[in-house]
Amino acid sequence: MSDSFEVGSGPARFRVEGLRRTVRQLERVGADAQDMRDLxxxxxxxxxxxxxxxxLSGTLAGTMRAGRGKTxxxxxxxxxRAPYAGVIHYGWPAHNITAQPFVTEALQGERADILAALELGLEEISRKNNLT
Structure with missing residues (x-):
């Protein structure tokens, strides 16, 4: 996720800014980096x-994994095992391969759950470190 993002559609929208700064501040006051990686x-x-x-064979699905970044x-x-993943996802017009952006679509479809998990996780880390 980027440092800022928008939530909502239509007239009820808001923008969240400063995720990186929030993470740095949590680290400064003692939040464990492993907690952020887990989140x-x-x-x-x-x-x-x-x-x-x-x-087709299930190989591509078997290579999907979540990383453990801190920020x-x-x-x-x-x-x-599946060097063609980028071609499948982004397509290759010169070879008549249509994009099938399954990761981008999943990200967009799960945006509400992602934001809820982020909010809950940050609250939990804050509580764990006596910041609330």
Whole structure:
């Protein structure tokens, strides 16, 4: 996730800014970096569970995993077992391969759950470190 993002659609929208700054401040007051890594892994896992890659053999789906970043949630797909993951996701017009953006669609579809998990996780870390 980026440092700022918008939530909601239509007339009820709000913008969240300063996630990186919030994470740095939590670290300064003693929040364990592992807590943040666990939270970001949980958020990435939400996307992994929701993503439905196209299935021919199941190899591509087997390469999906959530990373453990301290300041961002990361979803990785592909690698040596499925080097074609990027071509499947983003497409390749020169070869008439249409994009199938299953990770992006999962991210958009799970946005409410992701934001709820982020809010709950940050509250829990704050409570654990006596910041609330």
């Amino acid at each position: 970001m892994h949980e958020i990435g896992s939400i996307v992994v569970q929701a993503a439905g890659p196209p299935v 961002k949630a990361v979803v990785r797909v592909g690698g040596a």
